[in-house]
Amino acid sequence: MNVVQEPLQSGQPLAESYLSDFQAVEHLFGGHPAEEGSWSARLQWLDRTEHLRAGRRELVQRLRQYNERFNPNPAVTKxxxxxGQPGTVVIVGGQQSGLFTGPLLVIYKAITIIKAAERASKQLGRDVVPVFWIAGEDHDWDEVDHTYVLSPELEVSRIRIPREDGRRGSVSYTVVKAEEWERAVRDLDQLLPDSEFKADLLGQLRDALSVSASLTEAFARLLGTWFGKYGLVLLDSADPTLRRLEVPMFEAMIRSNDELESAYHAASRDITSLGYRPQAEVAEGGANLFYIAEGERLLLFKRGDVYTDRKGLVAFSREALIAELHRHPERFSNNVLTRPLMQDYLLPVLGSVLGNGEIAYWGLTGKAFELLELRMPLLLPRMSFTIMDDTTQKHMDKYSLSWEDVIDHTAFTRIKADWLAKQDKLQLDAQFAEMKRAFAGLYDPLIEQLGQVEKGLIKLGNTNKTKIIEQMDFLQVRVKEAMERSNEAGLRHFDRIEFTLFPQHKPQERVFNIYAYLNRYGIDWIDRLMEVPYEMMGQHRMVYA
Structure with missing residues (x-):
């Protein structure tokens, strides 16, 4: 693989500042991975505060149970x-459990976690374990129930498993039936072109799905298939066996809930004062915790001394909520602002691998870490790639297109239109324009003369003129369509470039699924991606496959 660094703006100004102008936002985050001594300082703090986190023995016992089911690789056992040994730390990152693992960025995040752990272990002379935090407790089904591939007809095609009941239950507890799995695999089969790898690839997928009751279980099994050999430990945030370990942190969040809310609001004001837009809204009276009642994940708010949801389905005093926590810890769940705190309590986190949007989210949590006597870990940008296949590269070379030409949709559309215009050797647009000008030059004086016969003829003449020009316009449009048909091959080349690199006007890694690339390059293609050198600051790179 040939790998070349190419710029790609994330659209997240706060994250961009974290990467390139850290001093301007340092007070929001704390340490920075590129700062000298930041890694050893974080490690020393973890060593001093071992007693503040969940017990290692119990944690490893529960993680072992989970990984024996879904990720049973000897490297994971190691x-x-x-x-389980004191002093071992982790690099962690996470994602929601999307269909067939969701977009490519999930794969890149797993790779980054593993590579960052390897680098940190060598740098610090300490065992550093890679951990993937599966956000199975999330309930937004619409975000995870689909994935996209590019069809042979150059259509960005969606494969989806719908959930009809509309309940807000956690993804890990939403059952996917065998016929729904099979329908999704058939859709994938139809969209993927035939290749030497296709039969084995789909067979492997069907094997994983046949023993998976949910998107999370399938997600875990697929990640385990690809990354278990590298020692990647999987953790499902909805795993009820972990909840008992999390009780002390949930209780601390509840007892300090008013102060936590104030901390989030203060951070939001700080971010706004710097000229950035907060990545998440800090709701007034928000408890930043979910309670699961009859399978639904309810966001809690404070109404006076009562914790309740928007619809008033549940209601607890503070002490009653804490009592409920101790009786039924499996009914409690974090939101986007408390998850970083729970992660840091549960695991000895040296660094957390995040996308740019997540870095912006974490900017809201710095004061909350301090409030609970925690410290924000080092934030490590996820590695970012765009895969350039040889056909797309040939098309770009043919039309002398650069990466800069493609990343700007407006500019690319203009380049495409200019190319089509140059194929018009007869200069038809100019001829039509001249014909309309000449027609108006002849017709307008006639209309003025008709007014001398009868004033009503002026209006009739103008109406007649408009209809004639409309007919000219109609003919011009039909000619343009004919031009497009005669240059269809070239236009499809432009479409392939755009749809391959920026489907739905988004970076490729945020849309397309890994299976199209495994089908083209082989099941071991992920192992070849693992050979790409680690880039600590996550700069975007082109991978010429």
Whole structure:
């Protein structure tokens, strides 16, 4: 693989500042991975505060149970044995459990976690274990129930498993039936072109799905298939066996809930004062915790001394909520602002691998970490790639297109239109324009003369003129369509470039699924991606496959 660095703006100004102008936002985050001594300082703090986190023995026991079911690789067993030893730390990152693992960025995040752990271990001379935090407790089904591939007809095609009941239950507890899995695999089969790898690839997928009751279980099994050999430990945030370990942190969040809310609001004001837009709204009276009642994940708010949801389905005093926590910890769940705190309590986190949007979210949590006597870990940008296949590269070379030409949709559309215009050797647009001008030059004086016969003829003449020009316009449009048909091959080349690199006008990694690339390059293609050198600051790179 040939790998070349190419710029790609994330659209997240706060994250961009974190990467390139850290001093301007340092007070929101704390340490920075590129700062000298930041890694050893974080490690020393973790060593001093071992007693403030969940017990290692119990944590490893529960992670071992989970990974034996979904990620049973000897390398994972070795990682868990290391994690059980005092002094071992982790690099962690996470994502929602999307269909067929969701967009490519999930794969890149797993790779980054593993590579960052390897680098940190060598740098610090300490065992560093890679951990993938599966956000199975999330309930937004619409975000995870689909994935996209590019069809042979150059259509960005969606494969989806719908959930009809509309309940807001956690993804890990939403059952996917066998016929729904099979329908999704058939859709994938139809969209992927035939290749030497296709039969084995789909067979492997069907094997994983046949023993998976949910998107999360399938997600875990697929990640385990590809990354278990590298020692990647999987953790499902909805795993009820972990909730008992999390009780002390949930209780601390509840007892300090008013102060936590104030901390989030203060951070939001700080971000706004710097000229950035907060990545998440800090709701007034928000408890920043979910309670699960009859399978629904309810966001809690404070109404006076009562914790309740928007619809008033549940209601607890503070002490009653804490009592409920101790009786039924499995009914409690974090939101986007408390998840970083729980992660830091549960695991000895050296660094957290995040996308740019997540970095912006974490900017809201710095004061909350301090309030609970925690420290924000080092934030490590996820590695970012765009895969350039040889056909797309040939098309770009043919039309002398650069990466800069393609990343700007407006500019690319203009280049495409200019190319089509140059194919018009007869200069038809100019001829039509001249014909309309000449027609108006002849017709307008006649209309004025008709007014001398009868004033009503002026209006009739103008109406007649408009209809004639409309007919000319109609003919011009039909000629343009004919031009497009005669240059269809070239236009499809432009479409392939855009749809391959920026489907739906978004970076490729945020839309397309890994299976199209495994189908084209082989099941071991992920292993070849693992050979790409680690880039700590996550600069975007082109991978010429």
């Amino acid at each position: 990682s868990l044995s290391k994690l």
